[in-house]
Amino acid sequence: MSAATVPKALDHSHHLSDLARARESSPLKSLIKYMGKPGIISLGGGFPHPGYFPFESISANVYAPDAFPLHNAPEGTRTNASHGVADVQKYGGDINLASALQYTLAMGIAPLRTFIRDFTTRVFEPAYADFVTYTHAGNTDAWSIIVDTLFNPGQGYFTEEFTYPSAQATAVPHGVKPVPIKIDAQGLSAEDLRRVCEGWDEAAHGGMKRPHVLYTVPVGHNPCGTTMGAERKKLIYDICVEYDIIIVEDDPYYFLQQEPYVLPQHRTASTSATDAVDDEAFLSKLAPSFLKFDYQGRVIRLDSFSKTIAPGARLGWYTCSPLFAERFERQAETSTQNPNGFGQALVGSLLTQQWKGVDGYLRWLRGLRAQYTIRRDFTIDAFARTFVLTPRGEGDATSTVLVASSSKDSKPLFEFVPPVGGMFIWIKLHLSSHPAHPSTPTEIDELERSIWVDLAENGLLVTPGWYFNAAALKGQGHFRIAFSYSDEEEMVKAIAIFARVIKSAFGDSGK
Template sequence: MDAAYAFEDAPVAYVGVRKAGDKEAAAIDWSHHLSRLSESRNVSPLKGLMKYMAQPGMISMAGGLPHTSYFPFEEISAQTYVPDAFSLTPEEKSSFGWLWTLFGGSAKKTKEVTIPKYVTGGDLKGVQLATALQYGQATGLPLLQKFINEFVIKVYRPANPTTTTLVHVGNTDGWAKCVLTLCNPGEGILVEEYTYPSALASAWPIGVRPVPIKMDGEGMLADDLDRVLSGWDVEARNGMKKPHVMYTVPVGQNPCGTTMGEKRKKEIYDVCVKHDIIIVEDDPYYFLQCGPYVPKMQRTTVHEAEEGKDAEEAFIKSLAPSYLHVDYEGRVIRLDTFSKTIAPGSRLGFFTCNPVFAERLLRAGETSTQAPCGFGQALITSLLQGWGMSGWIRWLRGIRAQYTMRRDMCMDALYDNFDLREDLRATDISAWDGATVLVAHKKGVQAMEKYDSSTSLFSIVPPVAGMFLWIKVHVYNHPAYEDLIRSGMSESLASATLTFRLWKKLVENHILWSPGWFFATDGVAPDITDMGFDPAVESKGMEGCFRVAYSSASPEDMKKAMNIFSEQVVKFFE
C-alpha cells in the first residue's frame, strides 16, 4: 500500500472484533477503489502539525489558533433528559399522549449538564470548551471517539478486526464524502430501485449516475445485483464502466420501509466480493426497528425488562445485524448519525470502515468541513458520558418505542377508516414482493371473504422500521382513468395525471406528502416543478405512490392528517 495512505497521523482506534471460525481474508489493497480526486489529496499541512502541538511543553506559534481566553463562553449548561425519560411501552392517555409518556404526569425527568472552559484538578476525563471550541483534528473529540468505538464493538460486532471509526457532519455529509472519495465522473453507483433522493442529488453534479437494482419485501435482491453486474455491457451502457460502489439503506429503507435480515445481507455481500463492490451502508433508522405491525384489536401490551445487561443484550439481538457483522474483508463503509436519535441540528455522525478509506475520508474533511461543530460535540459527548453505555442503550430503546407508537397510530387510523385486508396477490410494486400487502376498500362495500380488485382504493405494507409509510393509491381504478386512456394518454401518463390531482387536493387541505417519483432511480435527472410534482414525467413507474412521514407531527395532527386523507381519497374515487 502506498505510504500516502498510511494512517499514522490519524488517531482513529481499531474497533473490530472477530469470533473464532469467522472467515478471514488476506490484507487487501483497496487503493484501486479510490477516485482520482481522493488519490490526489495530501495531508493538510497545518493539520499535520497538530500532533506536535499536543506534545507536553511545546510552545506552539505555528497555527492560527485564537487564544482560548478570547472565547466568550466560560461554560455552557443544558437541561437534558435522563435515559429512561421515555417508556418502553408508551400508551396514549390523551390526545397529547406523547407528553404524558415523557413526563408521566410527574416532575420532568431532566438533569443538568455543565461544560466548563477548562477542566479542573487535572481531570482529563471531562469535556472542556477550550478544546471543543478550538481548531483541532478532523477526527473529533477523543472522548467522543472512545465512546463511539466501544459502542460499535458492543452493538455492530464488526467481523473485520481492522475496522476503524471517524466522525462526520451527519450522513448526508458522510455520503457526499464517500462519493468524492470513491467515484469518478461518468461512473455509476448501484442503488435500490427506489431510494433516498438526496443521495442521488449528491452524486449527480459530478457526473455519477444511479444504476437501479430490483427489490422485494426485504430490500435489494442479490440475484438481480449479480445479474446486472455479470451481464454488464460497457457499450450498451453508453461507455459507463462496471460500477464498483453500492449505496444502500438496508433498515427502514427510505422510502419503502423494508428491512433486510442477516441472510440477505450475506447473499449480497457474497455478490459484492465476487464483483469487487464497495458497500456504503447508510443506516440512520437502525435503532427505529419496531417489529411487525399488529392491528389495534389484536394488540396486547408486551412489557420489556427495564434495566440490566440481559435487557441490553435482548435489545441488541432484536436488531437486524449491520453489514459490518458479515464484512470479513473490510469492504463496507457504514454511515451512522445522531440526527434520528438525538437531533438533526447536532450535525454529528460517524463512519465505520477500513483504515485506508478512513484516512482518505479524513483528508477530505481536513480541507472542507474540518471537525463537526465544537458545541455539538461537547454537548453530545457530555450527554453520552453522563448516561454511560447502558444509559445510551436505554435511551435508544425508549426512542424505538416512541416511533413504534407513531407507526401504530397512523396504521390504526387507516384501519378505523377503511376495510383493510391482507392479500399476497396485491404486490403493486416489486418492493413488496413476498410481503403481506394490506389492501384498502371503503367500509361496507363487500363481504370480507370476497376480493374484488376493481373496488380497491390503495395498498400498503406496514413498515417494520424507520419513519415512513409507503402508500400506493390505485389510480387505475379511478372513474376517469379509462377516459384518459381513450383520449390518447399512455397508461403511465394517465396514472401520473390522476396522482397529481390527488396530491394537489391533499395540499389544498393542508396535508403535504412526498410524491413517489422523487424516489425513482431510473437515471433521469430530478425535475421539481412549482408544485413539487410533474405529471408529464413518464416512465418513473411510481404513479400513485406517496411517502408519508410519521416522525415529526404531533399525534393529534397525525390523526387529523390520516382522517383528511381518508376523506379525500374516498371523494377522489367518486
C-alpha cells in the same frame, strides 16, 4: 470466529477516485513528532487564545436516558421526567470548551471518539479487525465526501429504485449516476442485484462500467419504509464480494426499528408489549448491520445522531477500513474540518457523562424504539379504521404487504409495507382501479400529481412519489407519509382527509 482470527481489511485502494488519489497526505506529518515534546513552546499553530472565546461555560438540561418508557404508553409521555445537567466548563475535565471550541482534529474530541468506538464494537460487531470509527458532519456530508473519494465522472452506483433525492443530487452533478435495483417488502432485492451484475452491458448503459459501489439505506428505507433482515444482507454482501462492490450503508434509521405491526383485530396483550427485557435482547431484535458480515472491510457504514439526538447536531460517524478513513480525513480537512465544537461538547457530555456511556444510550434508544412503535401503530390503526386492510404475504412475517380497500369486496385502492423501522409509510396507489384508467407513464404521473393537489387543497401535505425516483422513471403512483411528527389526534384527522380524497378520487363509495 474467535477475535484472534478475525481478518484485516483487504486493500481496496483500486476503488479510489482520481481525486482521492490526487490528495496528498498532510504535509506537516513529518513535523508532528516534535509537537508533543514536553515543555516545547509552539508558535506554530494559528490558534486564537481560548481566553477570547466569550463562552465561559455551557450547561444543558437534558432528559434522563430512561425518560421514555419501554412499554406501550401514550405517545410523547415521559415516565421519568427528571433532568440531568450536561455541564461543560471552559477549562478542565475530559470535555471542555477550550478544546472543543478550538480548531481540533477532524476525528473529533477524545471522549466522543472513545464512546463511538465502544458503541460500534458492541452494537454492530464488525467482522474484521482493523475497522476505524470517525466522526463526520452528518450522513449527507459523509456521502458527499464518499462521492468525491470513490467515483470518477461517468461511473455509477447501485441503489434502491426509489431513493432519498438528496443522495442523488449529491452524485449526479459529478457525472455519477444511480443504477436502480428493484425493491420488495424487505428492501433492495438481492436477486435483482445479481441479475443486473451478471448481465451488465456497458453499451446499454452508455459505456458505463459495472458499478463498483452499492449505496443503500437498509433500515426504514426512505421513502419505501422497508427494512432488510440478516438473511437479505448476507445474500447482498456475498454478491458484493463476488463482484468487488463497496457497500455504503447509510443507516440513520437503524435505531428506529420497531416491533412488527399487528392489525388491531389480531392484537393481544402480549403483542402490545413493545420491548425486550434487557439491552442484549433489544440488540438481538435489531436487524444486524452489514458490518457484521464484513470480513473484508468493504462496508462504509454511516451512523448519525440526527434521528436519535437531533438533526441540528450535524454529527455522526463512519465505520470503515483504515484506507478509506484516511482519505475521508484528508477530504474533510479541506471542507468541513471537524464537526462543530458546540455539538461535540454537548452531545459528548450527554452521552459520556450524563448518560454514563453505552448502557445509558442503549436505554435511550430502547425508549425511542417504543415511541416509534406507538407512532407507527396509531398511524396504521387510523388507516385500519377508514379502510379494510388485507394482508398479502410476501415471504416471512416481517415482509407482509397490507392492501387497502373501501370495503371487503371492493377493489384495492392502494397498498403499503407496514414498516418495522424508520419514519415512513410508502403508499403505492392501485391506479388500475382508478376510473380514468391511466395507461401511459405521463397519464399516471399526472394522476399522481392531481391527487396530490387534491390532498393539499383539502389540508393534507404528503410527499409525491416522483420526488424519490432514482431512475427518473415515470408512471409509479406513490405517496410518502411520515409518521414521525404528528401526534395521534392530528394523524387521525390526516388519515380521514386522505381517506375522503382517495375514495372520492377513485369514485369509490365502498360498494
